[in-house]
Amino acid sequence: MINVENLTKRYGDQRAVDNISFSIETGEIIGFLGPNGAGKTTTMKIITCFMPASSGRVEVDGLDVFDHSLEIRRKIGYLPETTPLYPEMNVREYLRFVQALRSMPRSGRESRLADMIDLCGLGEVIHKDIGELSKGYRQRVGLAQAIIHDPEILILDEPTIGLDPNQVVEIRSLIAALGREKTLILCTHILSEVEAVCSRVLIINHGQLVADGSPDTLRAGLEGRQRLLVRLKAGADIGQLRQTLAVHEGVSVEELPAAEPETLEFEITGGVNGDLRENIFRAVADAGWVLLEMRREVQSLEDVFRDLTQGGERADNVQ
Amino acid sequence: MFSNTMTFAGRELKSYFNSPIAYIVIVLALVISGWLFFLNFFISGQATIRGLLTGSMPLVFMIFVPAITMRLIAEEKKSGTIELVVTLPVTDWEIVLGKYLAALVLLTITIIMTFTYPITIGMLGDPDGGAVAGQYLGLFLLGATYLAIGLFASGITANQIVAFLTAIVLIAAFYLVGNFVVFFPGPLASVLEYIGVNYHFQNLARGVIDTKDLVYYAGMIFLFLFLAVRSLESRKWK
Ligand SMILES: Nc1ncnc2c1ncn2[C@@H]1O[C@H](COP(=O)(O)OP(=O)(O)OP(=O)(O)O)[C@@H](O)[C@H]1O
Numbered sequence: 421m422i423n424v425e426n427l428t429k430r431y432g433d434q435r436a437v438d439n440i441s442f443s444i445e446t447g448e449i450i451g452f453l454g455p456n457g458a459g460k461t462t463t464m465k466i467i468t469c470f471m472p473a474s475s476g477r478v479e480v481d482g483l484d485v486f487d488h489s490l491e492i493r494r495k496i497g498y499l500p501e502t503t504p505l506y507p508e509m510n511v512r513e514y515l516r517f518v519q520a521l522r523s524m525p526r527s528g529r530e531s532r533l534a535d536m537i538d539l540c541g542l543g544e545v546i547h548k549d550i551g552e553l554s555k556g557y558r559q560r561v562g563l564a565q566a567i568i569h570d571p572e573i574l575i576l577d578e579p580t581i582g583l584d585p586n587q588v589v590e591i592r593s594l595i596a597a598l599g600r601e602k603t604l605i606l607c608t609h610i611l612s613e614v615e616a617v618c619s620r621v622l623i624i625n626h627g628q629l630v631a632d633g634s635p636d637t638l639r640a641g642l643e644g645r646q647r648l649l650v651r652l653k654a655g656a657d658i659g660q661l662r663q664t665l666a667v668h669e670g671v672s673v674e675e676l677p678a679a680e681p682e683t684l685e686f687e688i689t690g691g692v693n694g695d696l697r698e699n700i701f702r703a704v705a706d707a708g709w710v711l712l713e714m715r716r717e718v719q720s721l722e723d724v725f726r727d728l729t730q731g732g733e734r735a736d737n738v739q
Numbered sequence: 740m741f742s743n744t745m746t747f748a749g750r751e752l753k754s755y756f757n758s759p760i761a762y763i764v765i766v767l768a769l770v771i772s773g774w775l776f777f778l779n780f781f782i783s784g785q786a787t788i789r790g791l792l793t794g795s796m797p798l799v800f801m802i803f804v805p806a807i808t809m810r811l812i813a814e815e816k817k818s819g820t821i822e823l824v825v826t827l828p829v830t831d832w833e834i835v836l837g838k839y840l841a842a843l844v845l846l847t848i849t850i851i852m853t854f855t856y857p858i859t860i861g862m863l864g865d866p867d868g869g870a871v872a873g874q875y876l877g878l879f880l881l882g883a884t885y886l887a888i889g890l891f892a893s894g895i896t897a898n899q900i901v902a903f904l905t906a907i908v909l910i911a912a913f914y915l916v917g918n919f920v921v922f923f924p925g926p927l928a929s930v931l932e933y934i935g936v937n938y939h940f941q942n943l944a945r946g947v948i949d950t951k952d953l954v955y956y957a958g959m960i961f962l963f964l965f966l967a968v969r970s971l972e973s974r975k976w977k
């Protein structure tokens with residue numbers, strides 16, 4: 421449904437988006453993740469026909485966004501990062517204005533507006549000037565604007581920014597409900613939001629795509645880099661332990677400075693074949709050593725995110 | 740096309756009248772033109788509608804028009820609403836024409852209100868109908884041209900003050916260019932004269948409605964609206 425090919429956007433010398441490619445199928449709920457300045461908003465501005473790419477192409481339903489801009493804009497509902505609202509209009513006028521420009525059939529406008537008021541919880545503020553609304557209500561009006569024409573594709577750029585925790589939960593469940601019937605792209609740097617809503621995560625860093633997969637696959641991908649802390653009673657032989665574990669490719673055993681007397685501490689990382697704890701236990705037991713402690717660091721999406729986006733250089737691609 | 744343009748025009752008009760700015764600007768325009776008119780009346784005893792329309796109003800409009808056009812696009816660029824507007828399924832021409840129409844309505848209202856001065860002192864007693872119609876047509880076209888220039892100026896910046904000043908400079912240049920013809924040799928002088936807005940305005944104000952003057956105004960309006968559209972599209976330049 422959405423096809424992004426070798427997309428690059430330059431601002432002067434800076435590449436805000438650097439040669440990224442991905443494609444999104446109908447009905448997917450995509451979490452577009454990345455730290456500040458990663459290029460999320462820039463990518464969305466190109467998909468929504470706000471501005472063109474420097475090179476590369478974006479197709480929606482097989483149509484190039486630059487050449488078939490009007491048709492594509494009809495299919496998309498977009499909540500920009502800045503929540504564009506006219507402060508001097510009231511909520512009702514604003515939504516009617518958007519309906520008119522969306523060329524919705526006149527007869528359906530009033531009832532659709534009523535649906536939006538229900539769905540986005542705008543009943544209390546419908547006759548208020550937008551300039552007088554709190555941030556949370558402004559965000560809801562922005563969301564109502566994006567979905568009022570029942571678009572096939574919904575693009576939300578940080579929809580829960582500036583909301584209180586209750587509102588975050590509300591808006592998030594609204595987004596999850598919308599995602600059941602639409603193709604949805606959610607830009608955010610809030611990981612719990614992605615966990616709660618998205619079926620697939622794209623992580624972008626310094627304009628480059630560093631990960632693409634479901635939250636589970638991404639976590640599983642990191643399991644290859646699992647980290648275990650093992651403490652043994654003095655007398656164990658690190659060489660022997662290494663040898664025993666060497667059957668698992670990529671496992672490394674490092675000795676750490678012992679925190680307690682008469683003990684040895686190891687950090688064991690890597691291993692692509694899932695959980696290593698059992699193997700370690702057997703290796704220790706077979707050698708007749710004493711296992712005092714073993715701790716496995718569980719990877720969260722947050723670890724994935726940090727792992728992929730920290731530091732200046734490009735992280736490895738986790739597929 | 741037409742309905743989107745009207746939707747934009749309606750929104751702009753409402754927002755003009757929802758904020759005090761439109762009222763202040765209209766009142767100021769009326770007060771200043773009225774003051775010039777009555778000053779003329781008391782000093783020379785011969786304030787005429789012709790004097791008001793051809794002498795004072797073009798100068799008043801030089802400030803008045805930029806004041807009503809400055810926010811039209813610049814404000815949307817500043818507040819980010821431009822991102823909503825241009826990602827809706829509407830063309831850049833519809834956006835520009837809608838805004839232009841709204842400003843044109845405001846201008847027309849103001850012109851009609853200036854009627855009141857000559858009426859109050861009974862100066863319409865023996866008007867030359869044709870000439871007055873020509874003067875009003877001329878003033879309307881002059882204002883309409885200024886509006887197109889002002890809208891373009893609003894499109895090239897996100898700063899309303901910059902838009903305001905740019906519009907004044909551009910309008911003044913087109914107004915004054917005809918005054919410098921004496922410094923230039925023949926053919927260049929007539930080109931400059933043709934470029935200036937005032938030459939055509941004075942033609943119309945004499946009551947001579949010549950197509951070449953109408954074509955000039957239509958051309959200027961189209962040119963600057965076209966440039967305003969290009970300024971919206973400038974985000975698309977790679
Ligand atoms: N109009 C612009 N002119 C120049 N540089 C820009 C412009 N817009 C964005 N950038 C730069 O492009 C890079 C990507 O910006 P972008 O807004 O896409 O990031 P983002 O991922 O949306 O970040 P955030 O999470 O903070 O919203 C940033 O380094 C930013 O400074």
Ligand SMILES: [Mg+2]
Nearest residue numbers: 460461462501
């Ligand atoms: Mg952003």
